[in-house]
Amino acid sequence: MTDDDVRSIFRNISDIARLSSRFVERLETVANRRINEGGSDEDNVGNLFLDIIPHLEPLYKTYLSTHPAARSRLRQFSKSPANQNYTSVIQSHLLPGTPHLASFLEKPKQRIPEYCRLLHSIIDTSSVSHRDLMALAQARDQMNRLAGELRNARIFFPFPLSLKIPSIPTRTHGPASTEAGNLAQLENRLRQYVIFLDILAWHVKDLEVATRLSVESLQEWSITFSAVLGLGPSQSAPYLPAYVAFTSLLSSLLVLCTTVESDLQISLIPLNKLKAMTERPKQLLDEMHTLETRILSSPFAKILHYLDFSKDRRHHIDLRSKLLVELPLLLNAMDRAIGLVIRIAIQGILKFLERVRDKWMSFFNSMVEGDERYGGTQESWSTAWEDGRQMLMAWEEATYRGSRPNGTFALDGLRRVCRQRRQGCHPRMVRCTVTDRPAGLWHQDFKSVVHFPPARDRPLGCTNHEEEQDCMTEWPGLRTEKQNYRP
Template identity: 25%
Template sequence: MAHPITKRGQTLLDLLESERKYVIHLMALRDLHLPLASGQRDFGSIIPRGSRATFSTISDISFTSLSADGQPPMTEADVKAIFNNIAELATFSEQFVSDLECALGDFTTNSEWEDYVGKLFLTAIPLMEPLYKAYARKQSSSLERFNNLSRTPAFNVYLARTQVLTLNFSDAWDLPSLLLKPAERLTQYPMLLHAIISETPDSHPDKANLMEAHARMEQVKREIYEERRRREVVRDVLTSAAVISTPQKGVDTVKAKKSTLSVGVAASVSRMRMKSFRSAALKTEEVVEANMEAVAIKAMGEQLKSYESFVEQLARDSMKWADSMKALMCALDQWARAFGRVVWMGSDDEPSEAFDAFLQVIRDQLPPICDETKDGLRERLLPLLTSLVDTMVAPMRLMEAMHTLEPLHYGLLYLNVAKSRPPPQVIETSKSYVALRTQLFAELPTYLSLIDKGMAVCIRMFNQIQRRFYNNVRKRCTELRDTLAVDEAELVLDTRMAWRGRFVKVEAQIQGLRIWQAALDHRGDDDGFQRGLLHSLRAPSPPRTLNSTPAPPPLTPSRSSTIYIGVDNNVTLNDSNPSLINVPSPTEPTFRPGPAIQTRRESGVRLPSLYECRVVHSCEPPEGVEYRDLPFFTLRVDDVYGILQEMGHPSMHRDLPLYIDDGEDCLLLARDQAGDVGWVLASFLTPSD
């Protein structure tokens, strides 16, 4: 015999039937609207168990015309934004309604059956909460996107077809109505549980679970509502065309949307009242500082401002660096041409292929690398930096709005409501402030972490562009070096020799000026001529006579017809004992013939010598033989020469008019007793005693 359904049993049945109907709505979205919106023709069954025959005609309908023009009714991005996580919600609800049927059991025929709906909800809420929060978070934007879709022919056909199909088994005849079902269902759960609790006796074993489930569902609903409210406030601030301003800037009121954020307080709130709120806020400064959320938001706001300054500075400095590299290459070109004119020893119409190749690299190959680098910065780095700055606009505006509403909020907290009731607009403003503060406190840390990663990406990109620039410059220079195939050390030596050969006399004349001598007197002997115009000649302490020079070590035998003077290249001003290597008498050197030339006497002051040597082997070079515009001395035994500079082994000088072998020797720049400057070989000399 069937037992009559009690009032409590009816509430349980209402829960079950409403859940089944809700599942049909979700399945309609998942298995009908979503695949058809994507242009698919096959869709899953949207009919729950036991009801398939009622809707058997659905599978007979053709949907060929939905995408007749080759384009689906919605793009993939539109489908994802509009339907959100509806597929996950439908899957969860299918399982939940099945579990709910088991939890209720056959209580209509068995009065002793004990249902466990409360226990089921406690198990399902942890799974349900994130799904509904994720859906509610984007519900407003999904509806807005649907309303903004272009009404293409395929989209119009989609709306008509889905409306006909949906009306067969649902009272929600359009897509927006179906998209609102999850939010509606979430608000129904607490009411249904409350109705069941009211009809459940205290002795029922599941009543405690029902009461706890009701409290948790209320909490979930409240949190979702508060989050949605905060997001609405954020959206209103960001989309508002009004300029957010404080009363201190002379703006009393700012128009706000109806039932949304009141940024300035409505016109009913006078300027004097706002000033009193501001004063109250100032009096409660310690309360504001004690508010951890407000303090944290302030600190994060300062950090965000520093990020903004850094990004803008990086953009300016990166372009400035690119311009400086281009200017550097232009300066290098100018310097190379000027230096070439200074050291070039050939005639003006005699070109140098190596030097021309060097100029071509500087003029034709390096500037395009600079232009390419700047274009890369402009096309790759600057757009990324601009996008980072653009993302900072929204948080900065939200914080500005929060700080604008802050005095009004704290003014309301300390307002004596016994004397006057606050206007509704002020209460709404206070709620908006709390919503903004909560949302900023929740999301700013994540945003700052992401913006920090974005800046790191920009810095790495700038580093990559710089590295590519320097690699390209090095590649061009390496190709030039490999093409010329010259000895770098020899090339440097030739350049130095050309410089000395052209300007050694100029330096001697400059050093003979009285103003130069006065400068030397102030600097002292330690400076000497070390900082001369060309730094080509090293000067010791005041000139020494033959008798005052200490005797150096004896010379050692050489391996060939010439010798090498063993003096360290780093001889200082006070080195008075340069060591020479003694050798036996050399053979007469063979000179290449040269044009006749008169030995020239240096004018001006006598350059102090590094040390003095005495001729031990005579040598008479051909008449007119010279090197770098200086003659070779005719050497006679016991003649004394002051050594001005050691020029290295003769083989290092390719254009030296002297045939030499591989033996040890050294070309010396010397001065005789008459003051003439010329060349001698170390193999014919020995240090003076």
């Protein structure tokens, strides 16, 4: 085929193809923006048609006005024996049922009527209040005008413009759509498994961090509180068995936290392997979607690339069939594996909590003497904290007799809490707000969990009636009598 034949037969079809490609790109951009971001008033289909119609008119007039001469030149080209051999070689590489070149050359003649029908369908299915309706109506009128001008120029279309083509119902229960739906469900399950594995690993890691932080916070509190009482690791500090037992307990809990972290990390190794097993199916699914997009967006008129198009379609069918067979097996195996990993992790956590409970029980049992129900812990607690109580009472007496520097108002309230904590019989937990006295000098409140022993009618630690009234006002939990005491 000579250059003159190419110019006579195909004319300006390359310009039409470039314009159509730009139009499709703008449609995709507007559609994506409307779906993802909501779009703006300028992002509508009607405005796109209004922008492209002035460019369509000269191109299609040039192409359609020379169409009879192009068909005549193509018939002359096909009658030559050499050209017939060339045409037969080209057609041998095409799939059965592929239209001939003459059929492809008729496509631009059908494009303007197709635009008219599409605009009519969009307007019929749009609501009256849609913001794009006015622009669509203007685009429909201008497209009908362009079609009328081409018809008046004796460029006849293969069907009348006023013909209403009925819509073809979409097949929803065929084998192809059923396979696609099943594969979409399997893909959704696979991606949900991947997300679940990540979330499970994050929660287990958060549990490890929270457990260690809770024990470390308790240890920091014990060190700070012991410093307030004058206890600590220094050689001059008095030796208290209860304090040593408590610090030893916290140290053993930190060792347990390290152990449970290593055990949970070992239990999470199968999760990493399961997540690695999903990488290959995800790659195959992504490849299948890429092929599907390429097949749907490939221009049918590009004959030179039609052979590659057929290879993509065959590869797409093979991938879909393979995934439909192998994905159910993988997902069923992941169901059982994930359940086993979760059970292993739960058993490790329960074992850790049981060991923590045993250590706390051992600590509390070491502080018990006699019958616990009837205040048998009084002797052990009083003996354990007697030295600290005597030292704190001497400190309080010196503080109240002398001048109190700035900042000691908060310490006064804390010392009173400590005094109530160290004395009494059966301990019980009361949450209260401790406010320093006198009012107005210290405005910051702090909350603490303290042991209030209901041993006497008068609150413990109150030396006179005034302090008793303040304690009753600030700590209602102290108002308990012996006859109302229930352990």
